[in-house]
Amino acid sequence: MENYKNAPQYLYGLTASQMDMFMTEDNPIRRQSERVTEESISSATNYLDHGGMWSLSGSGEKGPSKYSMSVSMYRGGARGYGRPRTAPPDLPSLLLDARICYLGMPIVPAVTELLVAQFMWLDYDNPSKPIYLYINSSGTQNEKMETVGSETEAYAIADMMAYVKSDVYTVNCGMAYGQAALLLSLGAKGYRAVQPNCSTKLYLPKVNRSSGAAIDMWIKAKELDANTEYYIELLAKGIGKPKEDISKDIQRPKYFRAQEAIDYGIADKIINSRDAAFEKRNYDEMLAQSRAMRRGGASPQAAPSGFR
Numbered sequence: 290m291e292n293y294k295n296a297p298q299y300l301y302g303l304t305a306s307q308m309d310m311f312m313t314e315d316n317p318i319r320r321q322s323e324r325v326t327e328e329s330i331s332s333a334t335n336y337l338d339h340g341g342m343w344s345l346s347g348s349g350e351k352g353p354s355k356y357s358m359s360v361s362m363y364r365g366g367a368r369g370y371g372r373p374r375t376a377p378p379d380l381p382s383l384l385l386d387a388r389i390c391y392l393g394m395p396i397v398p399a400v401t402e403l404l405v406a407q408f409m410w411l412d413y414d415n416p417s418k419p420i421y422l423y424i425n426s427s428g429t430q431n432e433k434m435e436t437v438g439s440e441t442e443a444y445a446i447a448d449m450m451a452y453v454k455s456d457v458y459t460v461n462c463g464m465a466y467g468q469a470a471l472l473l474s475l476g477a478k479g480y481r482a483v484q485p486n487c488s489t490k491l492y493l494p495k496v497n498r499s500s501g502a503a504i505d506m507w508i509k510a511k512e513l514d515a516n517t518e519y520y521i522e523l524l525a526k527g528i529g530k531p532k533e534d535i536s537k538d539i540q541r542p543k544y545f546r547a548q549e550a551i552d553y554g555i556a557d558k559i560i561n562s563r564d565a566a567f568e569k570r571n572y573d574e575m576l577a578q579s580r581a582m583r584r585g586g587a588s589p590q591a592a593p594s595g596f597r
Contacts, residue, residue, distance in 0.1 A: 392422065395431055397442065411453075425463030444523070457476050463484075471520065482559065
């Protein structure tokens, strides 16, 4: 009792045995806290241990059945017993499995790294099938027209599009400004599509405001000239117009609606749901294949493409 001032107030009124339970190193509270780790509270662990979302359908005396929408999707629609062996695929992985790459933000280094890696993997996986690049990007500028990326990031993606053996089908599904419009125009000829209400804009490369010694400013100006020349050269390659005409047209930002982008040569067609160029998967057939493999005792790891 001489050390009562050192004991926290929540221990007041407890018996000696109860206090010993909280004060000793080997106590239930400590053991419970040691079981809570970053891995144990992750979404993947929760999915594997609890099957995702609980459902009251089919509940009986034993409580709700352990059926999950995500389990159904991942395992081919089956409501079988047991837990899945791995966590469900995330949405980007499902899109990648369908050979779809999505550019949905300004072109910054992290975006370039991801797209280049996706192109390299898809070309390795099956170089005979096309890659679909959906674009909804303001290029190297953000919504405030501030430069947030470097033109060289877009040139890296453009070079990778030319490097891979697979054809790259491009789709403007919102906006394609600046360097994003460049990527749209560099898609496979005949398969550069725009959606009816999208917008396209061409503008010359810019640099952030900078200061320093005169030699540094001169170097920055030379870099801007080189980026501008390369930008116009790639646009001429994609659009099919002389560089002089394109340079004259984009001295000021130039906007295009869907049909105007087609007329100028940036795209080839307005995409619709009946477009046969963009592969549609037969998910019913894939579900039937997955069920047949499961009935035959195959491991869930060997699921068909689309349910990896």
